[in-house]
Amino acid sequence: xxxxxxxxxxxxxxxxxxxxxxxxxxxxxxxxxxxxxxxxxxxxxxxxxxxxxxxxxxxxxxxxxxxxxxxxxxxxxxxxxxxxxxxxxxxxxxxxxxxxxxxxxxxxxxxxxxxxxxxxxxxxxxxxxxxxxxxxxxxxxxxxxxxxxxxxxxxxxxxxxxxxxxxxxxxxxxxxxxxxxxxxxxxxxxxxxxxxxxxxxxxxxxxxxxxxxxxxxxxxxxxxxxxxxxxxxxxxxxxxxxxxxxxxxxxxxxxxxxxxxxxxxxxxxxxxxxxxxxxxxxxxxxxxxxxxxxxxxxxxxxxxxxxxxxxxx
Amino acid sequence: xxxxxxxxxxxxxxxxxxxxxxxxxxxxxxxxxxxxxxxxxxxxxxxxxxxxxxxxxxxxxxxxxxxxxxxxxxxxxxxxxxxxxxxxxxxxxxxxxxxxxxxxxxxxxxxxxxxxxxxxxxxxxxxxxxxxxxxxxxxxxxxxxxxxxxxxxxxxxxxxxxxxxxxxxxxxxxxxxxxxxxxxxxxxxxxxxxxxxxxxxxxxxxxxxxxxxxxxxxxxxxxxx
Numbered sequence: 001x002x003x004x005x006x007x008x009x010x011x012x013x014x015x016x017x018x019x020x021x022x023x024x025x026x027x028x029x030x031x032x033x034x035x036x037x038x039x040x041x042x043x044x045x046x047x048x049x050x051x052x053x054x055x056x057x058x059x060x061x062x063x064x065x066x067x068x069x070x071x072x073x074x075x076x077x078x079x080x081x082x083x084x085x086x087x088x089x090x091x092x093x094x095x096x097x098x099x100x101x102x103x104x105x106x107x108x109x110x111x112x113x114x115x116x117x118x119x120x121x122x123x124x125x126x127x128x129x130x131x132x133x134x135x136x137x138x139x140x141x142x143x144x145x146x147x148x149x150x151x152x153x154x155x156x157x158x159x160x161x162x163x164x165x166x167x168x169x170x171x172x173x174x175x176x177x178x179x180x181x182x183x184x185x186x187x188x189x190x191x192x193x194x195x196x197x198x199x200x201x202x203x204x205x206x207x208x209x210x211x212x213x214x215x216x217x218x219x220x221x222x223x224x225x226x227x228x229x230x231x232x233x234x235x236x237x238x239x240x241x242x243x244x245x246x247x248x249x250x251x252x253x254x255x256x257x258x259x260x261x262x263x264x265x266x267x268x269x270x271x272x273x274x275x276x277x278x279x280x281x282x283x284x285x286x287x288x289x290x291x292x293x294x295x296x297x298x299x300x301x302x303x304x305x306x307x308x309x310x311x312x313x
Numbered sequence: 314x315x316x317x318x319x320x321x322x323x324x325x326x327x328x329x330x331x332x333x334x335x336x337x338x339x340x341x342x343x344x345x346x347x348x349x350x351x352x353x354x355x356x357x358x359x360x361x362x363x364x365x366x367x368x369x370x371x372x373x374x375x376x377x378x379x380x381x382x383x384x385x386x387x388x389x390x391x392x393x394x395x396x397x398x399x400x401x402x403x404x405x406x407x408x409x410x411x412x413x414x415x416x417x418x419x420x421x422x423x424x425x426x427x428x429x430x431x432x433x434x435x436x437x438x439x440x441x442x443x444x445x446x447x448x449x450x451x452x453x454x455x456x457x458x459x460x461x462x463x464x465x466x467x468x469x470x471x472x473x474x475x476x477x478x479x480x481x482x483x484x485x486x487x488x489x490x491x492x493x494x495x496x497x498x499x500x501x502x503x504x505x506x507x508x509x510x511x512x513x514x515x516x517x518x519x520x521x522x523x524x525x526x527x528x529x530x531x532x533x534x535x536x537x538x
């Protein structure tokens with residue numbers, strides 16, 4: 001087997017594909033990339049099938065050694081990239097040869113980036129996916145997060161178009177995010193005053209922010225009920241436990257839970273949320289299900305028109 | 314039937330407000346009917362006590378179509394009959410050795426531990442929901458005399474197979490995990506095994522009965538010491 005050998009995974013490196021689908025009845029959650037936008041762009045730049053497996057790096061500080069000739073691309077939060085010590089751009093398809101040392105520094109802004117290779121990484125899927133969900137012990141190389149010495153398998157590739165995303169077309173990661181929220185679930189258990197507070201206040205990302213969910217701190221918003229009969233939870237659902245501090249639930253959330261929820265954040269905005277580190281600012285703005293539906297379709301059109309360029313010799 | 318938005322690509326259908334076998338049966342019946350009604354637009358379903366989360370493909374359909382289909386199915390549901398789930402028997406080694414909270418729970422309930430065991434194993438439970446962790450089945454209802462609130466401080470580590478009670482729900486922990494439920498015994502049978510087919514012995518809507526066994530049988534059946 002050849003591919004990429006992990007020398008140092010940094011803070012947290014996880015193999016992710018588009019996630020697990022269709023197993024909620026067993027209690028299996030989605031997994032998959034927290035920043036779906038960057039992950040998808042990484043695969044598009046590499047000419048990979050959508051959802052090909054890449055490594056999600058959180059915060060950076062990782063080192064790898066190529067054990068085959070291939071092409072790679074680093075997309076997402078700007079983490080300084082070097083190949084054999086020489087600086088290389090992100091958002092660009094780069095050739096590597098067996099023996100090359102790949103180093104990824106710490107993110108200058110944001111906190112998640114995707115290291116993809118031509119054709120994607122190969123691993124044994126569990127329930128149709130290689131997405132790593134640590135809490136469930138599923139996915140990845142079978143042993144959770146990537147560790148020094150792990151071998152990520154990928155096929156040798158000799159030719160690939162050298163696509164790149166020009167600076168002006170790259171997502172930017174700032175310390176502020178607006179989450180569009182479709183009100184729903186137990187929305188009627190939040191008084192008008194509580195709803196106004198929720199949509200009119202600024203919240204800060206706390207240090208309890210991970211792949212399961214982002215806990216925020218700010219003006220407390222309380223439902224007029226303590227708990228509910230446990231029910232299903234979709235991606236982006238916003239729980240408000242008794243302390244009134246919102247939790248935005250992400251890819252590795254539990255599939256059911258019993259806290260009141262005011263609605264769900266638009267998936268398109270979760271990429272920016274997942275790039276926030278503690279102290280980042282979050283505001284919520286309500287949108288209808290119609291508007292959310294429109295936004296999804298518009299985003300698809302916008303992504304299709306994103307100006308991807310190609311280096312030519 | 315009340316339908317609430319659940320984000321951009323899901324709706325939540327509420328069929329009641331309580332833990333009730335009749336409500337749960339209607340959730341089951343609706344869950345069984347949806348795949349045919351929505352076809353390839355259906356991505357996944359989460360049935361629970363009194364609700365059903367319906368996740369659809371927002372690039373192929375929209376909430377208006379999904380809601381219309383759900384109302385149509387809801388009307389048919391009210392006239393339909395609902396079947397009973399399978400009965401699954403789970404062996405249970407009840408003891409203070411295997412269930413760290415058994416004696417405390419008995420004392421607070423004013424019962425002997427044998428009475429707690431008789432009440433827990435004498436009830437037929439319904440699988441109301443699966444979630445929290447892979448294979449974690451929420452079973453109800455526990456006899457009111459042995460209902461017990463969650464521990465004030467959850468344990469860092471609950472062993473795999475632990476049989477536990479929280480309020481009027483009971484469950485078997487499918488894997489080692491943190492947990493705040495009251496432990497009363499151990500089940501040697503694996504509740505979630507990714508390599509097995511099927512990987513869970515129970516599904517939502519099934520009925521479950523616990524059969525008391527002793528330590529020896531627990532080990533014979535492959536229980537972890």
